[in-house]
Amino acid sequence: MMKALITGGAGVVGKALCRELEARGVCVRVLALPGDTLASSRIPSGVELVYGDVSDYGSLRNVFDGVDVVFHLAAILLSTKPGEFERVNAQGTRNVVSACQDAGVRRLLYVSSISVTYPVLTPYGESKLAGEQAVRDSGLDWTIVRPTLVIGDGGGVEFNMYARYVSRFPVYFLPGGGLAQKRPVRSVDLVQGIASAGLCDSAIGRTYALAGPSSMTMAQMAEAILRGRGLKHRMVSLPWGICKRLAALRGWIGGQSVSAEQALAGFLYDAVPSIESAEKDLGYHPKSPFDA
Template sequence: MIALVTGGAGVVGKALCRELLARDVCVRVLVLPGDTQAGFLPEGVEVFYGDVTDADSIREAFVGVDLVYHLAAILLSTKPGAFERINAGGTRNVVNVAKAAAVKRLVYVSSISVTYPVLTEYGQSKLAGESYVKNSGLPWTIVRPTLVISSPIGTGGIEFNMFVAYVKRFPVYFMPGGGKCLKRPVKSTDLVKGIALAGLSECAVGNTYALAGETVLSMADMAKAVLKQAGKRHCMIPLPWWISKKLAVLKSWIGGRPVTAEQALAGFLYDAAPDIENAKSDLGYTPGSPLEF
């Protein structure tokens, strides 16, 4: 079997390559031209260069491929239309090229943010991607990761890394909504195994799975765990939502330039603690808890 991983030079992509190689799968990756991270891919991986927003540039990578794991996407941007062009349009191109190459299976790595009651531009683009995949005519599986945490903390998922930097930055930090929002963060190692299994399990075809950790935590609890591990005793000040939305400066504290205020606050506003029983039963998914108290 030959599996192609788009966005394979990213943190999750490289780990997925290692997981698939360990399962005796032949692995190709599609990475952006000039991406220096391609030099850190595991030995034995075949590298193709192309941009998912340019269908012609990626066709060669799909020739002879049995299984595609589509990870290529952007999580953060303030550029108008970037999410639509790369996440939605890029997925549409991947679907069309995969069909033309007679790929047998497609796994789409979406996001739990598509379940939020009000979608950010990022969430809208990932939901559009899901629609292209479901209507592709290809055997498909969709996975929706929650908040990704790597070990040691601060080396993995972009969103969690921003949260860590925020609560560690000042002796006093504001918590929108009082930190009551519930999350089910996932260890990056568990996430990668879940993604791999989604493409290798026959019963996963036509299904959508949330890939989350074992433990449900509030944002306030996560902040406490981060500070405890860092040996810090910072003080949290609960901030009502109406004030959080008014304080444009909060955007720069939480996310900085690459993030819109809407996206910076969405993670504090909406729960992301999905049920994972179908992933456990269908995939043999057995996640742990990424944070210790």
């Protein structure tokens, strides 16, 4: 039986990927952070649980033994600590590559981010792009997937922050009127796309965007969120000149764990990639996250 290792497998997307891979007849091992005492309660029964930190290569040496394919999900999305994205997302991915090479694992699926396509990268985007480069240079049988905004199944840190923000008060402010276009993706569709990409030989050496079936503006997304919650809040457009001077924006939207730069990036840049290659190669056919 094929054996897969999922780094970050105790997270929301990771545990759903555990179930998806098991349903496809794959034996699953999950890498969780040392000290994560709740990891065993979050993953499905029957999944092997091991501990290690991708930013500490020494903790990975025995974890990759006997594995056929690695699904590298472990990453941090939000941080204001200098160097943290580089340490975990970039160097962590280099360590995963090295661990694959040393253990003789040929197949590697790397979960990147659509933010690597933004015209100006945040530190988070830079770290994920550096991870992509490490994967491409690895000499392994690699595949890269770039999820867009994730919705559903309790996941989607960015979406959940946005939903809380627009739902909190009767009036909410959107930078530039919330005109940036997005293709949000359901968590269940993302997980199926990740599994297919990591198990499909024809996906080797390819990079896929995993997005939803259609685009919508941030303002339209807010309306859909509020409609689903039975709320009728009023949006006020905030000029970009004001937004760029308001470091407080991070507090409104993401709290102290997100920088103002990162909070603004999602409102500034479109993320509407084509999913044609994923549809063709992976049988990827997502549904709208906001369908009734």
